[in-house]
Amino acid sequence: MLKARTGKTRWQALGAMSGTSLDGVDAAMVETDGVEIFGFGRSDYRPYGSEERAVLTRALGQWGGDLAEAAQAVVDAAHRDILGGFPEAEIVGFHGQTLAHEPRGRGTCQVGDGQALAEALGRPVVWDFRSSDVSLGGEGAPLAPFFHFACARWIGAEAPLCFLNLGGVGNITWVDPLAEGPEAEGALLAFDTGPANAPINDLMRERLGVDCDLDGAVAMEGEVESGALELFLAEPYFARMPPKSLDRNDFSEMIGLVRELSDADAAATLTAMCAAGVAGGMMHCPSPPTQVLVTGGGRKNPVLMEMLRVSLDCPVRPVEAVGLDGDMLEAQAFAHLAVRVARGLPTSSPATTGVRALVGGGVVSRPEGN
Numbered sequence: 001m002l003k004a005r006t007g008k009t010r011w012q013a014l015g016a017m018s019g020t021s022l023d024g025v026d027a028a029m030v031e032t033d034g035v036e037i038f039g040f041g042r043s044d045y046r047p048y049g050s051e052e053r054a055v056l057t058r059a060l061g062q063w064g065g066d067l068a069e070a071a072q073a074v075v076d077a078a079h080r081d082i083l084g085g086f087p088e089a090e091i092v093g094f095h096g097q098t099l100a101h102e103p104r105g106r107g108t109c110q111v112g113d114g115q116a117l118a119e120a121l122g123r124p125v126v127w128d129f130r131s132s133d134v135s136l137g138g139e140g141a142p143l144a145p146f147f148h149f150a151c152a153r154w155i156g157a158e159a160p161l162c163f164l165n166l167g168g169v170g171n172i173t174w175v176d177p178l179a180e181g182p183e184a185e186g187a188l189l190a191f192d193t194g195p196a197n198a199p200i201n202d203l204m205r206e207r208l209g210v211d212c213d214l215d216g217a218v219a220m221e222g223e224v225e226s227g228a229l230e231l232f233l234a235e236p237y238f239a240r241m242p243p244k245s246l247d248r249n250d251f252s253e254m255i256g257l258v259r260e261l262s263d264a265d266a267a268a269t270l271t272a273m274c275a276a277g278v279a280g281g282m283m284h285c286p287s288p289p290t291q292v293l294v295t296g297g298g299r300k301n302p303v304l305m306e307m308l309r310v311s312l313d314c315p316v317r318p319v320e321a322v323g324l325d326g327d328m329l330e331a332q333a334f335a336h337l338a339v340r341v342a343r344g345l346p347t348s349s350p351a352t353t354g355v356r357a358l359v360g361g362g363v364v365s366r367p368e369g370n
Contacts, residue, residue, distance in 0.1 A: 009033045009343060012041070014089035015335030016079055018097045020168025020248040021197050021297060022056050023211070024048045026331040027082045029089065034339035035181070037154045043328045046082035048074070061249060062099050063109050071099060072111035079112065080120050092117070093338030093362075094127040095330075101141065101247040107131070108140045115365040122367050126338035129361045133348050138355030139245035142171040145190040145352040146340065147333035149175055149182035155322040162282075162289040163319070164308075165330065166298025168198035169246050170278055173352075174285045183346050183358050189286060190352040191242030194277025195251040197297050200270045203255060207263050216271065216303030222264030224272040228257040232273045233280065242284050243354035274298065275307035282312060293319045295326040337362065 010033045017026045025048075029041025048056065052074045059071035075097045083092060096112030114127030130140035148163040157177040164172050170193040179187030197212065204210050204218070213219055232254065237244070254273060258266035282289075291314055298304050299318040309316045319326045337347050341362035349358050 010038065011339045011342070012088055012090045013093065013335035013339050014083060014086045014091070015093040015331040015333060015338065016083060017095050017330040017334055018075060018078070019330060020098060021201060022048060022053050022168070023297075025078050025082050026328055027086065028325070028328040028331040028335060029086065030332045030335040032150070032336050032339050034336060034343050034345050035150065037150050037336070040325070040332065041088070042086065043325065043331065044082055044085060045327070046078055048078065052078065056097060059099050059111070063106060068099055068109070068111055071097060072113065075112045076116060079117060083117070083121055089123060091338050091342060092121060092123060092125045093334030093336075094125050095129060095334050096127060098248070101245065103134050103139045103141075103245060108134050114363060118365040118367050124342070124367075125365050126341045126362045127365065128363045129334070129337060129341075129347065132361040133353050133355050133359050136355050136357065136359050138348060138353035138359065139243055140353060141245040142173065142190050142192065142352065143337065143348060143361070144330060144333040145173040145175075145188045146182040146347055147336040148173040149177070149179075149188060150336060151324060151329075152177040155324070159290045160285075160287050162285065162292045164193075164278060164292050164294045166196040166274065166294060166296040166304070167330070168196060168201075168248050170194055170196035170274060170298070171245075172278065172281055174289060176286075183349050185351075186286065188349065188351050189242060189284065191244045191281065191284070192246040193281040194237070194246070194274065195254060196274045198248050199251065199254045200267060200274070203258070203266055203270060206255070207266070212297070213267050213271075213301065216301040218264055219267040219271045219301075219303040222262065222266070222268030225258065225261055225265060225269045228261075228269050229272055229276060231257055233276055238277065238280050242281075243350075243352060245353070268303070271301065271304050272307060275304060275311055278308060279311040289314055291315045291317065293317060293322060293324070295319045295324070295329040299326050
């Protein structure tokens with residue numbers, strides 16, 4: 001462990017996240033000991049170009065081979081570009097890019113070479129966060145809940161609340177901030193709620209040649225097709241008890257459900273599907289949350305946010321309302337988790353991924369000679 005090598009527990013940590021929406025790489029600094037957040041530092045964003053995104057899109061669902069190798073080259077180059085601009089970072093949390101996720105089958109596949117990145121940056125890199133969890137029977141996702149617990153403490157929360165991440169896939173973390181720690185029984189519950197931005201973005205690219213439904217403008221003009229929404233909610237996934245997780249393409253047939261609809265009605269229906277998945281998931285919470293704090297790109301969609309406010313029985317606000325950065329929360333999470341791995345602390349639990357016991361995921365790679 002790095003602690004044993006240096007005696008250090010409080011780090012200037014840099015985290016990076018390349019999510020299922022395939023938009024680009026987020027990078028953010030956090031000062032943390034892996035338990036407490038002491039402050040947030042600089043952040044940056046490196047978008048993928050259209051050719052890079054096309055390479056990544058072709059590789060989705062791959063477990064190896066030429067397409068996965070091409071995707072890894074894109075991921076590694078993009079991360080070298082952005083992470084090299086943070087000389088103050090003492091340790092790096094590198095998530096990589098998820099190509100396939102099948103925890104009850106073949107496992108999980110994230111591309112990205114942490115050792116090569118450590119050599120390029122000249123500092124320790126923590127990566128491959130999911131494999132240990134999956135090998136011990138966990139879902140391998142979501143991984144941000146232990147960080148969400150630290151965020152709840154940082155904002156001074158005194159009652160249960162939820163963090164809702166609306167990226168390509170939606171996931172929710174119920175937090176009891178009064179628990180002794182994130183690994184304590186009853187402190188957390190986490191799971192994927194269903195598809196979020198991924199199918200909406202795919203629809204926009206297919207129909208209109210744009211990356212997303214900016215400000216929900218297309219959905220705002222449409223009406224929800226109730227029959228398609230009912231078919232969506234009949235999927236067996238929603239009846240499963242959490243913890244549970246999804247691959248980006250698990251609900252790829254959603255596009256088919258709206259194929260005959262107009263652009264506006266299709267966008268409105270896919271947006272309603274995202275909100276309905278979240279609303280259905282709330283019944284699994286151990287107790288009603290006092291608020292839902294939304295992070296990820298979905299919080300910028302006013303149509304989606306209004307659907308959530310109508311369907312949930314508590315205030316729904318973007319995380320900026322409590323002083324957090326919804327664009328960078330996932331990247332910050334992997335900065336925090338990197339320090340936990342370096343200190344030998346757990347990063348997931350039975351309540352967050354369904355793993356059989358507390359597990360500390362992640363591999364620490366150091367530059368040659370360090």
